[in-house]
Amino acid sequence: MEVDEVYSREQLDEAEGKQIEALKARSQQPIPDPDEWLEEELKRNILLTSVDALLDWARRSSLWSVVCFPACCAFEFIATAASRFDISRFGMEIIRASPRQADLMITAGTLTWKMAPQVKRIYDQMAEPKWVIAMGACAISGGIFASSYSVVPGYNRIIPVDVYVPGCPPRPEALLYGIRTLQKKIAKRSLINQGR
C-alpha cells in the first residue's frame, strides 16, 4: 500500500535528536528542591483552617501515579503494588497512563538523555498540584551509571523532585516510607502556600 508520509523517518529522527540536544544543553544544573516545608518558622506562625486540613487529607490519601517505568526499580514498584506490600491501603492502586488524572510521578528507573524530553513532557502535562518521588539511586544521581555518556545524572536535572528514596532498588518497605514522607509534606501544603 502506498503511503505518502508527511515526514520521513529520517526527518522524524533528526527532529527528535535536536530536541534531545536542546534539552541536554539547558539541563546542565540541577533544579533546586522544593523544601520549604522543612523550615521551622512556618510551623509556628500559621494555623490551618478545617477546610484546608480536609483538602490536604484528601490529596495525600489518594495519590494517583502516572506510569513512568524505565528500568529495574519498576519491578519493585510493581511488587509494592501487588498483594504482599499492597499499596492500595494508601489509596494508591491507580497507576494509569494518563498524566492529566495523576498527581504523583514515581520515577522508577534510570533516565537517559534520549528519554528525557518524553519524561519532561509527561511532567508538564500533569495538572497542579503534582509531586515527584525519585526512586532509586539512578533517579537520585545517576546511580551506578552516573559516568555514562548517555545517562542523565538524576531526575532533578529536568524536573523538581520532592522526595528521594535511596536504594538499588529500594525495597518495597523503603518506597512506602518515602510515600509516607511525601504524605507528611502534603499535610503541610496549605501551610506553605499561605506563607507566600
Add this chain to the structure above:
Amino acid sequence: MVIKTEPFVVNFGPAHPSTHGVFRMRMTLDGEVIVDMEPVFGYLHRGIEKLAEERTYTGCIPLTDRLDYTASMTNNFAYVLAVEKLAHVPVPARAEYLRVIMAELQRIASHLIAVGTFLNDCGAFMTPVLYMLREREKILDLFEMACGQRLTYNYMRVGGLSQDIPDEFVPALKKFVQVMPGWIDEYDQLLKENEILLARTKGVGILPKELAINISASGPVLRASGVKWDIRRADPYSIYERFDFDIPTGAVGDCYDRYRVRIEEMRQSVRILKQALKGLPRGKVRSDVPHLFRPPVGEAYGHIEAPRGELGFYLVSDGSIAPYRFHVRASTLINLTALRDMMVGWKVADAIITFGSIDICMAEVDR
C-alpha cells in the same frame, strides 16, 4: 460504494503501559489494521559495555545484574561462565549445584512475570499478575535468604559464589518445590481452555520455523516455532548433563505456543530443582581467585540458556584487571528482529499481544 481510506502514522510512544518498558513503535495504520511498523529503541541505553571497560572483572558483575533485571541470577551466571572459560578457573561442586538451583529458581520467577504480564495484555486485567507475583514473592524470599537482595543479586563470583546459603534455605526450598507444581496447575486450570485466551492468541503473531532460525531467535520464541534447541541440552554448561528434563516445543509459533512453552518450562525447572536438591554436596563455595584477578590474554564467548533466550558474553582480555571488550549478546534484541513481520496485517490489539508474547526486557535490548 467504496469508501476511500488513508493510512496514518501513529506513535506508540516510549511511555506506554503495555510496552513492557520504554519501547517505541511508529505504526502506519489503515483504520485498525497495521500496514507498516518501525521499532525505535535506545531509550534505556546506559552504556554498560563502555562502563565495564573501566571496572574490574568482579566489579562488572553488578552491571550484569542490571541487564535483564527480571532474571539477574542467570545474567551473573552467563558472565562468570565466560570469565571462567577465558581464564580456566575451576569451580567447586557445591557451587555448581547451587548455581543450577539459583538459575532454575530464577527461570521460574522470570517466566511468572512473563506469563503474568502477557495475560495482562490479553485482557485478564490484574488477576494473573497478582497470582503470579504472589508466587514470585516466595522465590524472592529464598533469594533474600541466600544473598540479601530481592532484585539485583550480585551473588555469583568468578570461581563460585560470594557466600554460602544459610541453614534455613534448604528446608524452605524443599517446601517450595513441593507446592509449586500445584500452583502451576492452578493457573493452567484457569487459563488453558479459556475461550477468550484461545480466541485472542491462537494463530496470532506466527513466527515460522525458517524465519526463526534465520533471525537467530532463541529461547521460548525459537522453541515455540518448532525448533528443539536448548543450550542446556545442546551445549551443556556447568552440570546440566546430570539432570533429566524435557524440552517443550510448540508446533506453530503463535502466541499461544509461546505461552504454553513457558508454562511447561516452569514445570521442567521444578523437576531440575528436585534433582539438584537431592544431589547437593558439602564443601566450599568459591575457589581461590585473587581479588584483582588478571586472566591471560585472549578472548572467550560464553553463553547460557537464560529465561528469555541465549544470553552470551564475549570478553576480550589484554592481561590487565579490566576487560578490554565486554559485549553482551542480548537475546531479546535479536528476538525483536522479526517483529515487523509478525505484526503487519494484524490489528493494534493483536500487535500488543504479539509483542507481549516475545517477552522482552528493555534493559537488555538497549544495554
Add this chain to the structure above:
Amino acid sequence: MTVPISGKEIARQIEKKFPQGIIESSPQALVVDGKSLLEIAAYLKNTRGLDFDYLAAITAVDYLDYFEVIYQLTSLKHNHSLVVKTRCYGRESPSLPSVVGLWRGADFQEREIYDLFGIIFEGHPNLRRIVLWDGFEGHPLRKDYLRW
C-alpha cells in the same frame, strides 16, 4: 555438546575455492578478508556438511590499528560452531559488506555496531543509529572517545 570447529580445518577445506580470502587461521578462529566475506559466508551457510544456518552473535572490537568484527556461527543440524573474524582498517569510515542477506539476525546487531563504532556495512537496508539519538556526536565504544 556443540563442537567448536577449528579454523585451520575450515581453511584447509576452502582455500582452494577462495585463495585470497583467508588471512590467517588458528584453532580458535578463521580470519578472512573483508572483500571475500560474503562469498565465504554464503559458502559456509549453504554447503552440506557445514550448514551454518544460525548466526549466534556479531561483535566488533577496536584494536586501535584496525577494527575486528567477529561472527559466531552455529549449525543447528550438526551442532557445531565456528568463529569467523574479519578486519577493517582506517578510523574515518571503515566499511565491510553486510551479511543481512544471509542471516537476518544481523540486522539490529550491525546497526548497533555502526552506532557505537562507526563501521559502515555496505548493503544494509537501514543503516541508521539505533541506541543513540540522531545528532549524537562520535562513536562511544571506540577507544579514543572522550566523554568529558
